[in-house]
Amino acid sequence: MPHMKGDTFDKQKAYVPKPEGVFFDDGREIELLHFVYSHPSIAEIRGSPTGVLKAVDEYGRTKNYLMNVGDDKGKIVTELIAEVKPGTMVELGGYVGYSALLFGDAVRRAGGKRYFSLERNPEFAAVIMSLVDLAGLSDIVRVIVGSSSDAIKRLHAAGTLKVIDLMFLDHYKPAYLSDLKLCEHLELVKPGSVVAADNAIEPGNPPYLEYVRSSVEKKRERYDKGERNGASPSGFTDRTKNQYRSREGEEKLSAEIKGNPNLIYESKLVNSFEPTGVPSMTSKSHNVAIIGYGLSAKVFHIPLIAAVPEFKLYAIVQRSPKANDDAEKDHPGVKGYRSSEEMVNDPEVDVVVVTSTPSSHFELTKMALEHGKHVAVEKPFTHTHQEAEELIAIAKKHQRLITVYQNRRWDSDFLTLSELIKNKTLGRVTEVETHFDRHSPKVSPGREWKMQDIGGTAGYDLGTHMTDQVVTLFGMPKRITAFIGAQREGRSASDEDSCTILLHYEGMMATVKASVISPEVKQLRYWVRGDKGSFKKFYLDVQEDQLKAGKRPGDTGFGVEPEDRHGTLTTIEDGKASSETFPTVKPATYVAFYNGLAKALAGQGELPVKAEEASAVIRLIELARQSSQTGRTLDV
Numbered sequence: 001m002p003h004m005k006g007d008t009f010d011k012q013k014a015y016v017p018k019p020e021g022v023f024f025d026d027g028r029e030i031e032l033l034h035f036v037y038s039h040p041s042i043a044e045i046r047g048s049p050t051g052v053l054k055a056v057d058e059y060g061r062t063k064n065y066l067m068n069v070g071d072d073k074g075k076i077v078t079e080l081i082a083e084v085k086p087g088t089m090v091e092l093g094g095y096v097g098y099s100a101l102l103f104g105d106a107v108r109r110a111g112g113k114r115y116f117s118l119e120r121n122p123e124f125a126a127v128i129m130s131l132v133d134l135a136g137l138s139d140i141v142r143v144i145v146g147s148s149s150d151a152i153k154r155l156h157a158a159g160t161l162k163v164i165d166l167m168f169l170d171h172y173k174p175a176y177l178s179d180l181k182l183c184e185h186l187e188l189v190k191p192g193s194v195v196a197a198d199n200a201i202e203p204g205n206p207p208y209l210e211y212v213r214s215s216v217e218k219k220r221e222r223y224d225k226g227e228r229n230g231a232s233p234s235g236f237t238d239r240t241k242n243q244y245r246s247r248e249g250e251e252k253l254s255a256e257i258k259g260n261p262n263l264i265y266e267s268k269l270v271n272s273f274e275p276t277g278v279p280s281m282t283s284k285s286h287n288v289a290i291i292g293y294g295l296s297a298k299v300f301h302i303p304l305i306a307a308v309p310e311f312k313l314y315a316i317v318q319r320s321p322k323a324n325d326d327a328e329k330d331h332p333g334v335k336g337y338r339s340s341e342e343m344v345n346d347p348e349v350d351v352v353v354v355t356s357t358p359s360s361h362f363e364l365t366k367m368a369l370e371h372g373k374h375v376a377v378e379k380p381f382t383h384t385h386q387e388a389e390e391l392i393a394i395a396k397k398h399q400r401l402i403t404v405y406q407n408r409r410w411d412s413d414f415l416t417l418s419e420l421i422k423n424k425t426l427g428r429v430t431e432v433e434t435h436f437d438r439h440s441p442k443v444s445p446g447r448e449w450k451m452q453d454i455g456g457t458a459g460y461d462l463g464t465h466m467t468d469q470v471v472t473l474f475g476m477p478k479r480i481t482a483f484i485g486a487q488r489e490g491r492s493a494s495d496e497d498s499c500t501i502l503l504h505y506e507g508m509m510a511t512v513k514a515s516v517i518s519p520e521v522k523q524l525r526y527w528v529r530g531d532k533g534s535f536k537k538f539y540l541d542v543q544e545d546q547l548k549a550g551k552r553p554g555d556t557g558f559g560v561e562p563e564d565r566h567g568t569l570t571t572i573e574d575g576k577a578s579s580e581t582f583p584t585v586k587p588a589t590y591v592a593f594y595n596g597l598a599k600a601l602a603g604q605g606e607l608p609v610k611a612e613e614a615s616a617v618i619r620l621i622e623l624a625r626q627s628s629q630t631g632r633t634l635d636v
């Protein structure tokens with residue numbers, strides 16, 4: 001798409017700024033008609049869509065603000081029209097006809113037949129008709145007066161509208177999703193249809209964006225549950241919700257419609273400018289800088305960031321690139337920094353992702369926060385929980401967000417287990433075993449150097465993942481007993497490579513286990529028992545291996561566990577046990593972490609992992625190591 005961040009706006013064509021209070025329906029629309037019809041060049045304007053548009057722009061520049069799509073954003077859609085060549089195009093929300101003139105003309109030039117402009121306000125609709133007539137576009141543009149959902153139903157029932165090749169959504173924000181689902185339901189929007197939505201990011205339309213970006217599986221799950229459009233819109237400000245209320249009354253959404261969950265949307269965000277010169281959409285896109293260019297950056301963070309449209313990989317800090325390992329070569333166009341100090345002074349950086357060695361997390365995170373950046377820290381958050389608390393305080397002071405990449409909260413088998421526990425299938429849980437075992441009896445320095453300066457891999461690496469999962473499900477334990485040591489031959493006990501951590505709860509014990517000596521055909525992952533059932537699961541989540549093999553979020557099968565790896569659910573009825581394979585849920589995938597962060601940055605949700613939660617986990621790891629060193633059970 002042509003208009004990306006960095007493009008400039010031609011100030012000469014700027015409309016007058018949008019006023020804080022009333023900005024439409026105060027007589028300006030009729031005044032616009034008089035302005036156009038009494039224009040000195042009316043003779044040349046007649047019959048010319050471009051001429052009428054020019055006159056409308058002149059009014060917006062010299063008289064009053066108009067909520068038109070404008071020249072810049074308009075270009076994105078006219079280019080789309082030239083590409084898609086729609087036979088039939090529909091716009092929801094016509095206002096004074098700017099988009100109808102611009103796009104109706106483009107549809108005609110691309111060989112299309114019909115442009116429907118749906119406008120709820122009859123006075124605005126009359127303005128559109130008048131300008132369309134003046135521009136000589138009456139043969140192609142039809143203005144339909146009424147609320148979009150009623151109009152769509154009527155056009156469909158009359159057989160006038162059979163398919164929508166291209167749809168432009170620019171009306172009542174909460175109706176974007178309900179009207180899209182209505183069009184899916186009536187099979188007006190079907191495979192091959194293209195939908196362009198204005199203001200999806202700014203001022204924002206989270207329900208719509210979430211829907212078009214959801215997987216078919218997720219949509220189907222909701223559909224099967226009977227989820228319909230909410231009659232009362234959520235996720236919008238009152239100003240947006242009530243925008244047209246005073247004149248038009250309450251907007252009625254077609255709440256009975258469930259849509260077609262089987263459609264797959266390819267979703268793209270495009271940055272541009274409002275006709276006033278205010279950037280549209282760009283303001284909420286965040287430049288990300290990654291500190292460190294090792295496995296974690298390459299395998300996890302970079303592909304996941306690339307999957308979230310609100311983020312742009314902007315810079316990578318790599319201290320010493322090598323001929324065969326050079327971030328700048330691997331990512332042309334991304335800024336390369338040799339030092340984090342230099343990077344944090346770059347005002348373009350919005351979010352810093354810290355993937356360097358764990359012992360450096362504290363200092364680098366502190367520095368980034370103090371330079372006004374939001375920070376996502378790779379796990380383990382810090383070495384000590386005092387450090388973690390200090391970072392939380394610094395983030396608060398600077399009003400920045402801080403989160404920790406505890407990605408295993410989005411392991412598909414963990415989400416499956418969470419479901420089983422939440423819906424009480426297992427009854428009252430009495431024992432949890434969570435394992436991260438492998439058979440690697442030889443020391444492999446490549447894997448472990450990263451953790452050596454904070455005491456080996458066991459507690460801080462695998463321990464933090466698994467403890468975080470347990471705490472996410474059950475909260476903080478009351479006491480802790482641990483054995484953390486070395487299983488590999490010839491290692492001193494302080495070279496921790498394995499751990500058994502017992503987390504004591506009221507009436508429940510959780511065992512967190514990481515072993516490096518575990519000769520098995522298939523490794524145990526979870527064994528969770530309750531008074532109604534038990535869940536046993538082998539194998540690890542597939543995402544890490546898939547990412548390492550080059551598979552990317554959005555690729556077919558990403559995150560999906562093969563059926564022969566699914567877990568077993570055993571339940572008891574009348575004292576008799578029976579077992580069945582229990583399907584692993586379809587994954588939210590690790591992208592959920594960055595999607596959550598984007599939402600939190602937009603003020604539309606909580607952080608995906610709260611730093612306080614990650615700090616509590618570090619505290620448990622510290623206690624576990626202390627318990628192991630002293631041979632005692634410790635209170636938490």
Ligand SMILES: C[S@@+](CC[C@H](N)C(=O)[O-])C[C@H]1O[C@@H](n2cnc3c(N)ncnc32)[C@H](O)[C@@H]1O
Pocket residue numbers: 067068069070091092093094095096097098099100118119120121124146147148149170171172175244251
């Ligand atoms: C942002 S303006 C449209 C601007 C227009 N597309 C352009 O670029 O020239 C939004 C319009 O949607 C109309 N509208 C709001 N809710 C509507 C609904 N449910 N059905 C049809 N039109 C609606 C408003 O009356 C307003 O004129």
